[in-house]
Amino acid sequence: MxxxxxxxxxxxxxxxxxxxxxxxxxxxxxxxxxxxxxxxxxxxxxxxxxxxxxxxxxxxxxxxxxxxxxxxxxxxxxxxxxxxxxxxxxxxxxxxxxxxxxxxxxxxxxxxxxDRRARSPRRPAAPDGPAAGRAGGRRAARGRGRRDSAGTGRGAAGACRGRGGDRMRSPRLGVKALIVREGQVLMNRYLEPDGREVFALPGGGQEHGEDQTAAMVRECREEIGAEVEVHQPACLFEIMMDRRMVDGSPIPPFHQVNIAYWCGLAEGEEPGEGTEPDPGQAGTAWLALDRLGEHVVHPPELARWLEQDPGSRPFSLGVCRG
Incomplete structure (x- = not known):
């Protein structure tokens, strides 16, 4: 297919x-x-x-x-x-x-x-991947972090104080790379503290003043160590996580709207060690499209979408809750 x-x-x-x-x-x-x-x-x-x-x-x-x-x-x-x-x-x-x-x-x-450039105040956002929302991480440590990319504006949730003093903010905008070759999709590989493998698409938050193609190229360079060519949008999915505890540390609420693009490796490029991999990332892996059910893919709705016939795939996967 x-x-x-x-x-x-x-x-x-x-x-x-x-x-x-x-x-x-x-x-x-x-x-x-x-x-x-x-x-x-x-x-x-x-x-x-x-x-x-x-x-x-x-x-x-x-x-x-x-x-x-x-x-x-x-x-x-x-x-x-x-x-x-x-x-x-x-x-x-x-x-x-x-x-x-x-x-x-x-x-x-x-x-x-x-095109519209959002002008709301920017605040550092959490890392991407299955560890999204955990304290620390290389992006916070390097002093710039990923930043929100969706404006507040009419109809969107603006920055405010919620019950108990929690800060509510606009969703973060992210880009994800769908790289498919010979019936396999390229995924970032993560190792959980218990040794479990989790897989997710390369990509991350779009920065203020950065177009989506540039964001995708930068993210892939950081996470898979390869240059990519960005083609057309493939699907849209939202990630929403409620406040919870992981490894004894609180994770604040997290909301990211992701647009996944069909991408290809540039000529002569192969995935390798990224310049700034995600927290918990342990390289990359090619997963067979017809065997995705054998792996833990984040979010699982994406794995089910990839397993569908291309002609019946919806553009929006809806909200995927972590």
């Missing part, structure tokens, strides 16, 4: 993510996304109404395992190409694509729109 589509085009940047957006109806969600883009001068004044008009004529609701909609406008309304995504606080009915009047209860919604 073909799992590594390639195209000479640069990937469309995922540059705006809103989590648990409150939307009254199918017009409200695109309008809120469009408002952010208009505020940044990334779309024309006519853009906020254009997706709604197009949606009335050509519904975009998709009855995938996790129902999704992809409202969009014609190119003349877009000044800076990009992709805006939102997950909705509760399902909203969108017209079903090509169904002649049917409806789809949507929670993830995408917008083919324009």
């Amino acid at each position: 073909s799992t590594d589509p390639r195209t000479p085009r640069a990937p469309l940047a995922l540059s705006l993510v809103l989590a648990r957006l409150e939307a009254a109806d199918a017009a409200d969600a695109p309008r809120t996304l469009a408002g952010h883009l208009l505020d940044d001068g990334a779309v024309t004044d006519a853009f906020p109404e254009a997706p709604q008009a197009r949606e009335r004529r050509y519904p975009t609701g998709l009855p995938t395992p996790i129902p999704t909609a992809i409202p969009h406008a014609d190119p003349e309304h877009v000044l800076v190409p990009g992709l805006a995504l939102a997950t909705l606080a509760r399902p909203v009915a969108f017209g079903e694509m090509g169904a002649g009047g049917g409806e789809v209860p949507v929670q993830p919604a995408g917008h083919a729109a324009a």
